[in-house]
Amino acid sequence: MSLTMIKKPETSNRTIPNTSKNIVFDTDDLNLWYGDTHALKNINLSINEKEVTAIIGPSGCGKSTFIKTLNRMVEMVPSVRTSGDIKYNEKSILEKSFRVEELRTRVGMVFQKPNPFPKSIYENVAYGPKIHGIRNKKVLDEIVEKSLRDAFIWDEVKDRLKENAYGLSGGQQQRLCIARTLAIEPDVLLMDEPTSALDPISTLKVEELVQKLKEDYSIVIVTHNMQQAARISDQTAFFLNGEVVEFDETEKLFSNPSDQRTEDYITGRFG
Amino acid sequence: MVRENFEDKLQVLKEQVLKMSETVKASLSKSLIALEQQNVQQAQEVINGDKEINAIEDDINDQAVWLIAKEQPVAKDLRRLVITLKVTNDIERIGDLAVNIAKSVERIENDQLPEEEKQQILTNASVVEKMIDLVEEAYIKEDVEKAFEIGRIDDQVDHQHGDSIEKLLMYMTQHPNEITAITQLAFISRYLERAADHVTNIAEGIIYLVKGKHVDLNA
Numbered sequence: 001m002s003l004t005m006i007k008k009p010e011t012s013n014r015t016i017p018n019t020s021k022n023i024v025f026d027t028d029d030l031n032l033w034y035g036d037t038h039a040l041k042n043i044n045l046s047i048n049e050k051e052v053t054a055i056i057g058p059s060g061c062g063k064s065t066f067i068k069t070l071n072r073m074v075e076m077v078p079s080v081r082t083s084g085d086i087k088y089n090e091k092s093i094l095e096k097s098f099r100v101e102e103l104r105t106r107v108g109m110v111f112q113k114p115n116p117f118p119k120s121i122y123e124n125v126a127y128g129p130k131i132h133g134i135r136n137k138k139v140l141d142e143i144v145e146k147s148l149r150d151a152f153i154w155d156e157v158k159d160r161l162k163e164n165a166y167g168l169s170g171g172q173q174q175r176l177c178i179a180r181t182l183a184i185e186p187d188v189l190l191m192d193e194p195t196s197a198l199d200p201i202s203t204l205k206v207e208e209l210v211q212k213l214k215e216d217y218s219i220v221i222v223t224h225n226m227q228q229a230a231r232i233s234d235q236t237a238f239f240l241n242g243e244v245v246e247f248d249e250t251e252k253l254f255s256n257p258s259d260q261r262t263e264d265y266i267t268g269r270f271g
Numbered sequence: 272m273v274r275e276n277f278e279d280k281l282q283v284l285k286e287q288v289l290k291m292s293e294t295v296k297a298s299l300s301k302s303l304i305a306l307e308q309q310n311v312q313q314a315q316e317v318i319n320g321d322k323e324i325n326a327i328e329d330d331i332n333d334q335a336v337w338l339i340a341k342e343q344p345v346a347k348d349l350r351r352l353v354i355t356l357k358v359t360n361d362i363e364r365i366g367d368l369a370v371n372i373a374k375s376v377e378r379i380e381n382d383q384l385p386e387e388e389k390q391q392i393l394t395n396a397s398v399v400e401k402m403i404d405l406v407e408e409a410y411i412k413e414d415v416e417k418a419f420e421i422g423r424i425d426d427q428v429d430h431q432h433g434d435s436i437e438k439l440l441m442y443m444t445q446h447p448n449e450i451t452a453i454t455q456l457a458f459i460s461r462y463l464e465r466a467a468d469h470v471t472n473i474a475e476g477i478i479y480l481v482k483g484k485h486v487d488l489n490a
Binding site for chain 2: 226227230254255256257263266267268269270271
């Protein structure tokens, strides 16, 4: 099914973006329903280019739903409908004319649980470029090496590229999945709790990777780990019951939030 | 309520900070009585009591550092623990200044002091003691208005200290034989003025705790 777009006249909870940065995603009174359940309410968020934007909030607050609207993955759920608008590089992605395949090429996604294909390490990374028509072995080799290097995993796997990806540790699998996403050269990386299944060292490696990747990519990361959001993100949005309670620079939000509900959540008083 | 245990620990820490403040206040009072009565034995008690104050500070700081490591606080919780470390440092410094006053009293011993100037310093000292009472209230209630009031009172203490020093200098020129004792009295006035500055620092800490903003009340 496809998403329908109904432009709403009123605008609420608008957060003025940092104007010195280009905006890669801009939502305008975005509402989303799963059947009768109102899962996102008047979301007005601007995602800055080449920054890390963290989405935090208790379970069921709409964080994952929100990032899945950014690559329209949410429309795989039956009974979803939306109103409002999402602009990606100033184009409305909810328009029927917007090609979802193109969107998902530009907006990659990494999930909570590492999900490599049951193939070799090499094939995992080469898979996307091959689908996009690249057949030249030399070009594919270069893409695989660059992607694995960019995902900080090259040194660990360069001598075992033909081995099955399932033989890697969880942390390595997750970085392989990031490499797989990078191989098709997206603009944006959506990360849905990418370290929640990883050990502390693997988590720190992914965090360092995120810091490095923001030089070239715009990153939106959903995390339950508050310290992680504080460490790696530039902007943080706090979601509660489908609404954005507060959206601000990460340092401000974690040191002196404006809204008491944010303070209560980040200090662990609820959630 | 989530984090009840953490809340309890923060409350215990707050009570210990207040206990430390009360101990220091008593020490300062005793040093001033020692000055008023020129009682060397009382002064010695103040000097001996300083170890206990330092031990309380170390104990509170250890607990605060452990809570930071264990609870990974953010926002107001983090500010609360950070100002605990700073506030105990200021309280401890007030304790040191009480010791300095006591040491000056020992040096003055039974030398004669000009009564009017001495009383002026003791009057200024009672203002400093009131500032400590006020800062304790502000700390308990997290009262920003009271914290700002402390900044205003500090200005009066500074002014009185300046006035005392002028009078003491004048007295010295007229009584050169008493310079040693008068110098110690001038030091005491200076110690009190410094103590008021530390109280003001605590008030700034309270404002930072509540508002998350830095202010300079000593400006």
